[in-house]
Amino acid sequence: AREGGRRNSRDSGPANKSAMQTRPSTSSSRAEKRKRENLPAQAVTQLKEWMRHNLKRPYPTDQEKSELAMAASVTVQQVSNWFVNARKRIWQQMLQEKYGQDQASALMPSRMLAGRSGNSLDDDEEDEE
Numbered sequence: 001a002r003e004g005g006r007r008n009s010r011d012s013g014p015a016n017k018s019a020m021q022t023r024p025s026t027s028s029s030r031a032e033k034r035k036r037e038n039l040p041a042q043a044v045t046q047l048k049e050w051m052r053h054n055l056k057r058p059y060p061t062d063q064e065k066s067e068l069a070m071a072a073s074v075t076v077q078q079v080s081n082w083f084v085n086a087r088k089r090i091w092q093q094m095l096q097e098k099y100g101q102d103q104a105s106a107l108m109p110s111r112m113l114a115g116r117s118g119n120s121l122d123d124d125e126e127d128e129e
């Protein structure tokens with residue numbers, strides 16, 4: 001019994017074989033779950049409207065999420081995910097459109113502003129000088 005032989009017998013034990021057999025099926029089912037579609041336009045319109053009316057605090061309660069989900073014909077999870085993404089992607093822009101650059105920055109949590117550079121409004125200010 002050489003050392004290499006023992007190492008190979010451990011590596012090819014039943015536990016490793018079953019783990020290898022289950023991984024591909026798990027990853028293939030994950031790949032199937034990754035297929036996604038955008039929310040219906042009507043749902044996005046309703047969620048944006050709620051966000052516009054609550055710009056200073058765009059964090060719907062669980063009850064509001066349920067109501068929004070029913071009204072928009074989507075799941076509560078989809079509503080939650082949409083708001084997470086919207087706060088990252090469009091909240092600052094909506095604040096700037098309504099309140100202007102300075103007040104929008106004051107309303108945004110500092111953690112949301114951290115790491116943002118090359119803002120298009122900042123670039124416009126440089127061009128005016």
